[in-house]
Amino acid sequence: xxxxxxxxxxxNVRSILLGCMxxxxxxxxxxxxxxxxxxxxxxxxxxxxxxxxxxxxFMLTGVKSVGIFLIGAALAGLIATFGIGWITRHxxxxxxxxxxxxxxxxxxxxxVLLTRIQHSGSGNQSGLxxxxxxxxxxxxxxxxxxxxxxxxxxxxxxxxxxxxFKLLSxxxxxxxxxxxxxxxxxxxxxxxxxxxxxxxxQAVGVVLMSALLITPAVSARYWTERLGVMTAxxxxxxxxxxxxxxxxxxxxxxxxxxxxxxxxxxxxxLLSVLFAPGRGAAAKLLLRRSARRELASAxxxxxxxxxxxxxxxxxxxxxEQQA
Amino acid sequence: MNEFWIILTGILAAASCGxxxxxxxxRKMAMIGDAISHxxxxxxxxxxxxxxSRDSLPMLLGASVLGLVTVFLIQLxxxxxxxxxxxxxxxxxxxxxxxxxxVSLYTRQIDLDLDCVLYGEIAYAAWDTLTVGGxxxxxxxxxxxxxxxxxNLTLIxxxxxxxKLCAFDPALAAALGIPVALFxxxxxxxxxxxxxxxxxxxxxxxxxxxLVVPAATAYLLTERLGLMILYSMGIGxxxxxxGYIAASLLDASIAGAxxxxxxxxxxxxxxxxxxxxxxxKKLRQRSKAxxxx
Numbered sequence: 001x002x003x004x005x006x007x008x009x010x011x012n013v014r015s016i017l018l019g020c021m022x023x024x025x026x027x028x029x030x031x032x033x034x035x036x037x038x039x040x041x042x043x044x045x046x047x048x049x050x051x052x053x054x055x056x057x058f059m060l061t062g063v064k065s066v067g068i069f070l071i072g073a074a075l076a077g078l079i080a081t082f083g084i085g086w087i088t089r090h091x092x093x094x095x096x097x098x099x100x101x102x103x104x105x106x107x108x109x110x111x112v113l114l115t116r117i118q119h120s121g122s123g124n125q126s127g128l129x130x131x132x133x134x135x136x137x138x139x140x141x142x143x144x145x146x147x148x149x150x151x152x153x154x155x156x157x158x159x160x161x162x163x164x165f166k167l168l169s170x171x172x173x174x175x176x177x178x179x180x181x182x183x184x185x186x187x188x189x190x191x192x193x194x195x196x197x198x199x200x201x202q203a204v205g206v207v208l209m210s211a212l213l214i215t216p217a218v219s220a221r222y223w224t225e226r227l228g229v230m231t232a233x234x235x236x237x238x239x240x241x242x243x244x245x246x247x248x249x250x251x252x253x254x255x256x257x258x259x260x261x262x263x264x265x266x267x268x269x270l271l272s273v274l275f276a277p278g279r280g281a282a283a284k285l286l287l288r289r290s291a292r293r294e295l296a297s298a299x300x301x302x303x304x305x306x307x308x309x310x311x312x313x314x315x316x317x318x319x320e321q322q323a
Numbered sequence: 324m325n326e327f328w329i330i331l332t333g334i335l336a337a338a339s340c341g342x343x344x345x346x347x348x349x350r351k352m353a354m355i356g357d358a359i360s361h362x363x364x365x366x367x368x369x370x371x372x373x374x375x376s377r378d379s380l381p382m383l384l385g386a387s388v389l390g391l392v393t394v395f396l397i398q399l400x401x402x403x404x405x406x407x408x409x410x411x412x413x414x415x416x417x418x419x420x421x422x423x424x425x426v427s428l429y430t431r432q433i434d435l436d437l438d439c440v441l442y443g444e445i446a447y448a449a450w451d452t453l454t455v456g457g458x459x460x461x462x463x464x465x466x467x468x469x470x471x472x473x474x475n476l477t478l479i480x481x482x483x484x485x486x487k488l489c490a491f492d493p494a495l496a497a498a499l500g501i502p503v504a505l506f507x508x509x510x511x512x513x514x515x516x517x518x519x520x521x522x523x524x525x526x527x528x529x530x531x532x533x534l535v536v537p538a539a540t541a542y543l544l545t546e547r548l549g550l551m552i553l554y555s556m557g558i559g560x561x562x563x564x565x566g567y568i569a570a571s572l573l574d575a576s577i578a579g580a581x582x583x584x585x586x587x588x589x590x591x592x593x594x595x596x597x598x599x600x601x602x603x604k605k606l607r608q609r610s611k612a613x614x615x616x
Contacts, residue, residue: 035406035409038406038408039408040406040408040409040412041354041408041411041412043412044354044357044412087593090593090601090604091543091593091599091601092542092543092599093348093539093542093543094351094353096351096352096353096354096408097348097351097353097535097538097539097542099353099354100353100354100356100357100531100532100534100535100536100539101353101532101535101536101539101586101589103357103531103532104357104529104531104532104533104535104536104582104586105532105536105582105583105585105586105589107529107532107579107582108529108532108578108579108580108581108582108583108585108586109579109582109583109586110579111529111576111578111579111582112570112573112575112576112579112580112583113575114576114579115574115575115576115579116573116574116575119574119575207361207416207419208416208419208420210412210416211412211413211416211417211420213412214409214412214413214416215412215413215416215417217409218405218406218409218410218413221405255424255427255428256423256424256427258420258423259419259420259421259423259424259427260420260424262416262417262420263417263420263421263424266413266416266417266420269413269417273400273403273405279404281403
């Protein structure tokens, strides 16, 4: 633990740590809504779809600036969500295939643009590459400042609109009946997701961004039945995974932070699946065993009460227990 | 000659992906293709570390095993009460990160280009040739993909009825005594093998495009499964050829161009398909709105 605090003296490590934790926090909070709305893989599609947006932004402006990339990626992400909605609404293609189509076509088109940029020689390709795979180690204080502001806005919106989002997640039909602007809220939630993804891509890359949206939320679902608690827990789990990832990465040589954070989140997910009270596998097993024992003893008692021959009753009870 | 090999590789990859992709689209498991294509990464790395060579066979084995493990884990967590899409997301991202960590752990000892695994480089496929008894018999990837295609077509051909029933009505299939789980895993095995064989040509991330996009396009064009598979293979091959031409005109990534062309074909089918086309639907609605009174 001492080593960890020594590491914290390093301003670089501090900004990486802060960035990863903020990222985990905000994507955990948003992810819990996405999970309840069965849109977990939306983050995956959005993060892939951001690539052509980033490339076009670079081609148009010729500058490698995070702000411009973010705008391009956010626009591409919004077009992707509209595309997915449009395909599922106007054809017999289901949501999963629509996600797959949008994800791969956007990404393929992005790769075409990326290779165009590389071959034309105008761009320093490494910058764009890093944007794809993400490089937490390259986070500097300005990036972290941007991330802090964005995370704060995301979480603030979630807190302000908590009641609306809650209703939208559990019963959109009722929300519509109450006169809520469901379509608008739906788009707003997508926009929040796009923003979170776009900010996160820079640190952990396209593929792993979706993990930060999904895994902490699923883990949190195991520990509680209340949405407020779940959202908070999910944010906490996300932040802790960011912390663990950064710690292992800075302590143990040359390992990339993003994948380590995801693995940390996954370990926590496995622990939750196995040992969470109430919903975990171990708890379920215990419950089932105690229920079976109770049932068997109740049956035995009933049989004993019904028949005077207690020895025969016990064997019958055993027989039923086996059945 | 190189051009010929590259185009042939593309067509073979598109055709074998197109055939199994139809079943993924019909069974609403398109994203499982995405998951498998990502999560085979640790399998490839482990096979590479154990065998120490970049031979296709150990990689194929390692990746296929990982593909099946992925499907098994997704099923397991789903049974534990995790929503199916979230379960897919958790499993493949975890395996993918494990793969990336493995690559960076052993990056000095092995010569495995992450970019190449992920994006594929079909242009190099033509040079990596296979020699048997001193005779050059063509690029390795063509052989791998050819075998994958034959395997796909043979198994789908033999068990066509079973696959069809499992795709449309698994409950009825189970009631008729068809081992649904076996066919589920067989299909997933085929998807893993196809994914891995397509690696060198289209790369991990774009395999999902080849699996889903032509199949979805074909789905819009017909209502018969047999025709759908044929259309899907044909559309995939067409996008491979057109994609290659586009890529050489634009001097850009071949795999990316193939998927982009497939996307364009999908948009065309979406708008103008005789059965389902968006434009025809709108026109019909308008004419109906005008006619009555």
